[in-house]
Amino acid sequence: MKRLNSKSGCAVEVTLSVMGGTWKPVILFHLLPGKKRFSELSRTIGGITQRMLTLQLRELEDAGIVLRTVHAEVPPRVDYELTELGHSLQPVLIAMRNWGVQYARRHDAAGGRHDDACAAAMPSDAADSKQKVA
Template sequence: MIDKPERSHAECQSLIRPVHDALEVLNGKWKLPIIISLSFGNKRFSEMSKEIAKITDRMLSKELRDMEMNGLVKRTVHDSIPVVVEYSLTEYGQSLDPVIIELRKWGVEHRRRAGAH
């Protein structure tokens, strides 16, 4: 992916900027776990709260609002009694699947290597 010969400052910046932009959207320790949870299907707030260990309801609510604003998550209010609110990944949110798969592979290898020390 990244060639090692002499690279210009502009080339370096052309790699850094988009990665920085992606990290701005996915920052914090909760967004990726939320995306992973929703990748297994639509969920109600309480289901995600139970599934994602140690996240507070306040933080989950904040992160879901932020992710909805960034177009990663869709919030659907079902007209029922009681009212049911369900969250799902948008197509844009689903586009993170390959990134998450690669992060998982790297994390598994990292755990293996760290355990070897």
Template sequence: MKQQQKTAGCPVEVTLSIVGGKWKLQIVYCLLNGTKRFGELRRLIPATTQQMLTLQLRELEQAGIIHRQVYAQVPPKVEYSLTESGRSLEPIVYQIHAWGEWYCEQNNIEYWQLSDNMEDHGIRV
């Protein structure tokens, strides 16, 4: 049986503790289009460091948002995909994306660099 954890605060605090920060929702966004290897995620999110991406992936894995599949081969192969819990974030992530586009348009902010990079890798923006 799954042990329940008590957490102080409201559901928004809990949610932000799991997917908050600069990189986690971007990682989830990239994985909505399918399984990715670490190098692919690095190319899709070039502003993050290797160390930070590794840390964020570990935290998302511990929270049950992503699945890390390690293949026993040389060189090592690791793939990341969304779990069912991670997949449930899809409508929220797309809504945040839409709001971000709207906000950029309202405030004359260019966001093309990230969008172009993701479209080059087959990710819907």
């Protein structure tokens, strides 16, 4: 697990040490609605290699954010889901998504595309917060 002591004394640094980077917030966002298999995550998250997805999931599992369940089947089936601690990141992830949509609308003609890419992954109880911000 990464070191949690922040150099700056700012708790934002601790948060970023656990869930920061390019892929972790995206992975977490796509796990908000519920369990997903590795192949589902890989298909849903465009541009991520299998190796990177594996590494990021392992780090999130080590941090206690993601739960990995291996089912004794042939072929083996592995599910990933958010832990209770992982679900506590939902407001942060929804806020990041909403901010990104607003930013894209102001600065990029592709704003709608970004919104559509996340809409399928958004949990149903987050739809209310989307409408408030959008």
